[in-house]
Amino acid sequence: MTGAFPLAVYTADHGLAWSYLKSAIPYAALDRCRSLLGPLPDFDAGEAGYEGVAAAGGFVFAIRCFNAPKWDFMGRDATYLAVAWVQRERAAWVDFEALLRAPELNAPLRKPPLIFRADAAWRPAPGPEIAGDAVLLRRPL
Numbered sequence: 001m002t003g004a005f006p007l008a009v010y011t012a013d014h015g016l017a018w019s020y021l022k023s024a025i026p027y028a029a030l031d032r033c034r035s036l037l038g039p040l041p042d043f044d045a046g047e048a049g050y051e052g053v054a055a056a057g058g059f060v061f062a063i064r065c066f067n068a069p070k071w072d073f074m075g076r077d078a079t080y081l082a083v084a085w086v087q088r089e090r091a092a093w094v095d096f097e098a099l100l101r102a103p104e105l106n107a108p109l110r111k112p113p114l115i116f117r118a119d120a121a122w123r124p125a126p127g128p129e130i131a132g133d134a135v136l137l138r139r140p141l
Contacts, residue, residue: 008020037063038138050065054133054134071108
């Protein structure tokens with residue numbers, strides 16, 4: 001089954017900033033994503049990007065952080081953090097591995113959609129409920 005997910009992107013153009021549907025999530029809850037899986041990598045120092053799933057507050061986030069070559073307005077490389085999320089009470093139905101494979105989380109987009117559809121993102125039966133704030137998955141790219 002296909003599900004619809006909000007998408008937020010934190011990257012550079014004329015400085016680092018979020019691009020997202022403002023009515024979908026409070027700014028403070030979204031901005032917390034920048035550190036849920038650890039600090040943003042220093043790609044200039046050779047650090048690897050990462051992906052993962054984390055629960056915080058009323059949301060569960062699928063997060064991918066990678067380097068976008070020649071991305072900003074000056075043609076410099078930039079950090080690209082792509083985030084999709086669901087309300088915590090819906091998270092048990094989401095296949096986060098499938099969500100992390102969605103194209104919208106895997107390639108830098110100049111005009112990312114505010115909402116995207118992910119194929120096979122809904123489990124036919126719920127998984128375990130997620131209790132508390134926690135990192136559920138973190139792995140390097």
